[in-house]
Amino acid sequence: MKEILFNAVENEKENLFELIQRLVQIKSYSGEEKEIVEFIVSKMKEYGFDEAYHDSFGNAIGKIGNGPIKILYDAHIDTVKVTETENWEHPPFAGVIENGKLYGRGAVDEKPAMAGYLIAGKILKKLYGNDFPFTLYVVGSAYEEDADGYPLYHIIKNEGIKPDFVLLGEPTDLKIYRGQRGRMELKITTTGKSAHGAHNQKGINAIYKMMPIVADIEKLDKKLKPKPTLGKGSITVSNIMSKAPSMCSVSDFCQIHIDRRMTVGEDKKSVIKELKEIIRKHKSDAKISIPSVEGKCWTGLDFSTLAYYPTWFFDERHPYVEAAMKTSKSVIGKAKCGTWSFSTNGVATAGQFGIPTIGFAPGKEELAHSSKEEIVLNDLLKATKFYSLFPFELIKK
Numbered sequence: 001m002k003e004i005l006f007n008a009v010e011n012e013k014e015n016l017f018e019l020i021q022r023l024v025q026i027k028s029y030s031g032e033e034k035e036i037v038e039f040i041v042s043k044m045k046e047y048g049f050d051e052a053y054h055d056s057f058g059n060a061i062g063k064i065g066n067g068p069i070k071i072l073y074d075a076h077i078d079t080v081k082v083t084e085t086e087n088w089e090h091p092p093f094a095g096v097i098e099n100g101k102l103y104g105r106g107a108v109d110e111k112p113a114m115a116g117y118l119i120a121g122k123i124l125k126k127l128y129g130n131d132f133p134f135t136l137y138v139v140g141s142a143y144e145e146d147a148d149g150y151p152l153y154h155i156i157k158n159e160g161i162k163p164d165f166v167l168l169g170e171p172t173d174l175k176i177y178r179g180q181r182g183r184m185e186l187k188i189t190t191t192g193k194s195a196h197g198a199h200n201q202k203g204i205n206a207i208y209k210m211m212p213i214v215a216d217i218e219k220l221d222k223k224l225k226p227k228p229t230l231g232k233g234s235i236t237v238s239n240i241m242s243k244a245p246s247m248c249s250v251s252d253f254c255q256i257h258i259d260r261r262m263t264v265g266e267d268k269k270s271v272i273k274e275l276k277e278i279i280r281k282h283k284s285d286a287k288i289s290i291p292s293v294e295g296k297c298w299t300g301l302d303f304s305t306l307a308y309y310p311t312w313f314f315d316e317r318h319p320y321v322e323a324a325m326k327t328s329k330s331v332i333g334k335a336k337c338g339t340w341s342f343s344t345n346g347v348a349t350a351g352q353f354g355i356p357t358i359g360f361a362p363g364k365e366e367l368a369h370s371s372k373e374e375i376v377l378n379d380l381l382k383a384t385k386f387y388s389l390f391p392f393e394l395i396k397k
Helices: 002-011 013-025 034-046 111-128 150-158 197-202 206-223 268-281 319-332 377-394
Strands: 051-054 060-064 069-076 101-103 134-141 165-168 176-180 182-191 234-243 253-262 287-289 292-296 302-306 337-340 357-359 374-376
Touching: 002 013, 002 111, 002 377, 013 034, 013 101, 013 111, 013 377, 034 051, 034 060, 034 111, 034 134, 060 111, 069 111, 069 150, 069 377, 111 134, 111 377, 134 150, 134 377, 150 302, 165 377, 176 319, 182 206, 182 268, 206 234, 206 253, 206 268, 253 268, 268 287, 319 357, 319 377, 374 377
Parallel strands: 069 134, 069 165, 165 357, 176 337
Antiparallel strands: 051 060, 060 134, 101 374, 176 357, 182 253, 182 287, 234 253, 292 302
């Protein structure tokens, strides 16, 4: 079976490279994915997928087979925007191929996985029809860059698709990634009493009330302890704002925005508790809140989700991870585990629903969101072999 699948992938090599080039050429900023979703759905239909459509959130969804084990391959197909200050060696949407590499926005994060999924799906349908004991869903998720996790949360809660296993296409440099630190956003607000600056003693300055809290948050970041597998959490004050009746007045409102990265053993409850302890230490009446992320999909659907993305990871000895390691050895002769530094759609599948989730894809994580995005085409070929073989290794576990 392995040789048959791998030979079929080799025969599709030129189609694979043309496909990733075209995907990069289609500009698909978050909330503006209509063109690329329609392109992906058209390819699914062309390749003989049993089902191919987009849901109300704007995710492209394809289905192959009708077996009892449900496997979902996810690659988000939205990208961050290109800014005027970025210095691109090649135009970001030209899809330039040079010296065995493809360059452009989305060339790492994370359109290669979608190209590989589509070709793997094409091959599976051609070779096996429906005669395999699993159901494979291929998802091109929308709006992930601004609402990581929510595209798959929507699919599971609202579209009636709950997989048994999930494979993510975030860049892993052909390693098996099995988790990530969680993250959450918080706001702390202090209020005071306005007064004319010439009579500032009559007011209560909300900025001054915030200052010791900020200082202790900086100290807290240094105290956080590293944990096995995922390392150290972090806490950062990323924005501060204040309001006053005028620039000649005492501020009666101050608010900070916090980015909190959570490692093993840290969650929403523990993070809020440590911040409440700081507030209590200073006998402050400051208030803590978790903001919502809101957006409008290209389909017109409005959505809102809490800015909380749970930590998740799986042990190297987990059967799902072992199946991925075995597949990697078959494809590239070796297997190595790792974890992401950034957040992924796994915060929903693994973090919220407890579904076994891993990642495998070409591309270096550190090149994402940069003007240096590039993919080695031969690595994409290897990844596509992995995607074609992996379901068969998985169902043996």
